[in-house]
Amino acid sequence: MNRKRLSFKIIVRVLLFCFILGGSIFTIYYLFARKTIERESRENAIHLAESTVYKIEEIISPAEMIPDNLAWIMETNTLSRDSIYAFLKRLVRNNKSVFAGAIAFEPHMFSEDQYAFAPYAYRSGEEILSRDLWSPAYNYFIMDWYQIPALLKKPYWSEPYYDEGGGGVLMTTYSVPFYRNINNSRVFAGIITIDISLEWLTEIVNSVKIFDTGYAFLISGNGVYVTHPNASQIMNQTIFTFAKEINEPKIREIGRDMISGKSKFSNVNLKGMGNVWIYHTKIPSSKWSLGVVYPHREMFAGLRNLNIMIFLLSVVALVLLIIATIRIIDRQIRPLSKFANAARSIAGGDFDTELPAVDENHEMLELHDSFRFMQEELTKYIADLKETTSAKEKIESELRIARGIQTDMIPHIFPPFPNLPEIGLYASLESAMEVGGDLYDFFPIDDDHFCFAVGDVSGKGVPASLFMAVTITLIRSMSDKNRSSSEIVQSVNKTLTINNESNMFVTLFVGILNLRTGELQYCNAGHNPPVLLREGQEPLMFSNTKAIPVGIFEMYDYCDETVMLDKSDQIFLYTDGVTEAEDVDKNLFGEAALIKALSENRDESSNELTERVKQSVKEFVNDHMQSDDITMMCITYWGKNENKTKQNK
Amino acid sequence: MNITIDKTDEGFLVEIEGRIDTTNYNEFEGNIAHLYTEKGATIYLDCSRLDYISSSGLRIFLTLQKKVKIQGGVLKIFSMQPQIKEIFDISGFSSIFAIFPDYSAAKEA
Numbered sequence: 001m002n003r004k005r006l007s008f009k010i011i012v013r014v015l016l017f018c019f020i021l022g023g024s025i026f027t028i029y030y031l032f033a034r035k036t037i038e039r040e041s042r043e044n045a046i047h048l049a050e051s052t053v054y055k056i057e058e059i060i061s062p063a064e065m066i067p068d069n070l071a072w073i074m075e076t077n078t079l080s081r082d083s084i085y086a087f088l089k090r091l092v093r094n095n096k097s098v099f100a101g102a103i104a105f106e107p108h109m110f111s112e113d114q115y116a117f118a119p120y121a122y123r124s125g126e127e128i129l130s131r132d133l134w135s136p137a138y139n140y141f142i143m144d145w146y147q148i149p150a151l152l153k154k155p156y157w158s159e160p161y162y163d164e165g166g167g168g169v170l171m172t173t174y175s176v177p178f179y180r181n182i183n184n185s186r187v188f189a190g191i192i193t194i195d196i197s198l199e200w201l202t203e204i205v206n207s208v209k210i211f212d213t214g215y216a217f218l219i220s221g222n223g224v225y226v227t228h229p230n231a232s233q234i235m236n237q238t239i240f241t242f243a244k245e246i247n248e249p250k251i252r253e254i255g256r257d258m259i260s261g262k263s264k265f266s267n268v269n270l271k272g273m274g275n276v277w278i279y280h281t282k283i284p285s286s287k288w289s290l291g292v293v294y295p296h297r298e299m300f301a302g303l304r305n306l307n308i309m310i311f312l313l314s315v316v317a318l319v320l321l322i323i324a325t326i327r328i329i330d331r332q333i334r335p336l337s338k339f340a341n342a343a344r345s346i347a348g349g350d351f352d353t354e355l356p357a358v359d360e361n362h363e364m365l366e367l368h369d370s371f372r373f374m375q376e377e378l379t380k381y382i383a384d385l386k387e388t389t390s391a392k393e394k395i396e397s398e399l400r401i402a403r404g405i406q407t408d409m410i411p412h413i414f415p416p417f418p419n420l421p422e423i424g425l426y427a428s429l430e431s432a433m434e435v436g437g438d439l440y441d442f443f444p445i446d447d448d449h450f451c452f453a454v455g456d457v458s459g460k461g462v463p464a465s466l467f468m469a470v471t472i473t474l475i476r477s478m479s480d481k482n483r484s485s486s487e488i489v490q491s492v493n494k495t496l497t498i499n500n501e502s503n504m505f506v507t508l509f510v511g512i513l514n515l516r517t518g519e520l521q522y523c524n525a526g527h528n529p530p531v532l533l534r535e536g537q538e539p540l541m542f543s544n545t546k547a548i549p550v551g552i553f554e555m556y557d558y559c560d561e562t563v564m565l566d567k568s569d570q571i572f573l574y575t576d577g578v579t580e581a582e583d584v585d586k587n588l589f590g591e592a593a594l595i596k597a598l599s600e601n602r603d604e605s606s607n608e609l610t611e612r613v614k615q616s617v618k619e620f621v622n623d624h625m626q627s628d629d630i631t632m633m634c635i636t637y638w639g640k641n642e643n644k645t646k647q648n649k
Numbered sequence: 650m651n652i653t654i655d656k657t658d659e660g661f662l663v664e665i666e667g668r669i670d671t672t673n674y675n676e677f678e679g680n681i682a683h684l685y686t687e688k689g690a691t692i693y694l695d696c697s698r699l700d701y702i703s704s705s706g707l708r709i710f711l712t713l714q715k716k717v718k719i720q721g722g723v724l725k726i727f728s729m730q731p732q733i734k735e736i737f738d739i740s741g742f743s744s745i746f747a748i749f750p751d752y753s754a755a756k757e758a
Contacts, residue, residue, distance in 0.1 A: 460705075526740035544741075549740055549742075
């Protein structure tokens with residue numbers, strides 16, 4: 001278990017999740033905050049503009065009252081020249097915002113004999129002076145302040161202007177027409193004007209501060225800047241010339257909207273300020289319009305600062321989260337490494353390895369318990385295994401000893417009788433298990449008679465081997481020169497049948513060869529028929545016996561048969577382990593293959609012939625597990641006192 | 650190996666399918682052991698589908714024959730495949746068992 005890698009994986013997943021979660025929350029928050037700021041800024045802008053307009057109106061409205069009232073007085077009263085001057089002078093003195101006032105009469109309206117009369121009172125320093133405006137050089141009838149309201153029959157605010165006489169102060173003139181009743185009709189009689197300084201207006205508008213660079217401005221009905229934070233713009237530039245200068249058609253549009261008296265929000269890109277909002281609204285009494293400029297960047301500066309703060313805090317939080325996660329994971333899975341070490345040491349054979357201590361409430365408790373259980377079970381299992389193994393070893397060692405004993409029961413030194421030149425003999429027995437049920441034996445009965453036997457106990461393994469031991473012992477003890485082969489078989493049968501509850505039986509072939517004459521007397525008790533190999537002939541199988549195996553019926557009558565052997569004839573005996581040897585597909589070797597193998601090797605000595613047949617069987621079986629005991633015996637009859645011609649082959 | 654035993658009007662019909670060798674002769678004996686105690690029954694062994702029999706299997710046949718005889722019954726074997734018949738012939742068992750070519754022949758005898 002790589003603890004570091006596991007921690008890393010968990011951290012990556014946790015962080016990814018936190019990142020996505022945090023990102024989503026932040027985005028929602030940001031959009032919401034932005035929207036809120038926008039809305040509030042908008043409301044703020046409107047509010048700011050309206051309150052500024054209100055402040056302006058607060059000054060303008062009383063100023064408008066003056067000529068309005070005066071017009072009413074002039075309509076109803078006829079004042080003398082002197083009293084008009086006095087009246088005007090008092091009016092200027094009493095109204096601080098009024099710089100000058102005039103009453104300009106229509107031609108011959110004041111008196112029949114006077115063409116024009118325009119009494120005028122004005123401030124000159126601390127003093128209030130007065131004079132008649134009319135002079136041939138100053139024909140006031142063609143002045144804007146007179147002509148426009150006279151034509152419109154309406155009060156009129158003039159465009160702002162710098163008054164040369166008034167000391168370079170920005171001024172505007174409010175003109176109101178007045179009438180007189182002549183011959184019962186209301187006749188236009190002249191214009192009453194007051195000049196108002198616009199200093200206070202500049203002050204009010206310039207006092208509007210929006211963030212660091214935002215500002216308010218005022219334009220006249222022609223679009224001329226009346227107030228502007230940049231003083232050089234005032235009266236020198238209109239909003240339209242400004243639009244042309246910075247090449248921004250939107251500003252021109254705003255200008256149009258402003259002089260047509262609309263209230264509106266617009267979004268424009270101003271050089272040097274970036275995106276700004278401009279809200280404008282009209283000043284109701286005049287045709288002027290107020291604009292407030294909201295710089296975006298500054299509007300959202302607070303939000304941006306907040307974002308930076310949040311970002312920094314998030315980074316710090318993430319770092320803390322990583323550290324905390326690493327520590328928590330480390331603490332939680334630390335026992336895992338210890339368990340891994342314990343597992344290794346258990347695998348190494350140390351079942352008593354101490355397991356890492358785990359708290360009662362720890363998540364690893366179950367793992368701990370499983371480990372403990374595994375330890376206990378392993379210990380138990382190994383103890384059992386040791387016991388079983390030792391028991392098995394004991395049985396195996398006993399079987400090995402039994403095998404030794406069984407092997408010693410059959411003759412296994414070849415050639416067996418060097419002083420018996422009449423025969424050549426070779427035999428082989430291979431058990432499928434440690435011990436088996438096949439048997440062979442041979443021994444001379446007297447100088448002329450040689451007895452041999454091959455047998456096969458039903459079944460295999462230990463039960464068969466016990467029966468085999470009894471059988472081979474019986475054959476030896478029953479054979480003497482007075483008994484024929486069938487008598488030997490019969491004696492063995494009788495003894496074996498007694499108390500044979502398990503119905504074990506032995507197929508048995510017993511032969512007695514007369515070494516002098518070559519006469520072979522034999523008795524076949526249910527055994528596979530041997531094969532006779534004679535020079536110049538195909539291998540010849542003995543005919544099947546009618547006799548049953550020994551061990552079945554006590555009183556069964558076995559018969560002798562005889563065959564004459566020529567010199568160099570060979571008898572090949574075998575058990576069914578040869579003909580019934582199986583390959584992996586359970587095909588049997590069979591008699592035909594046996595005959596073929598014998599035929600191919602019939603010129604060989606007993607020894608060689610047997611080994612060759614064994615080889616053929618092995619090749620057929622091809623590593624498949626040996627299913628039955630395999631026994632072969634080959635006897636070559638050489639005859640008495642003859643040259644062993646075949647032995648050189 | 651597969652053993653089916655049917656009780657019929659004539660006795661018991663035992664059908665043996667497959668191989669009887671040292672690995673399963675115990676199982677075979679376990680399957681037919683209850684026939685050892687049937688009184689006076691005729692037992693028919695159908696060997697038409699018996700492919701191989703080892704000496705261990707022959708021993709069970711022998712035991713069955715002896716037990717049946719003690720109970721006064723008869724064991725009849727029929728429809729042996731040639732290779733099985735050969736084993737019986739080689740071992741001489743053909744002479745101690747009642748062997749028939751088919752079921753009807755076994756019933757008639």
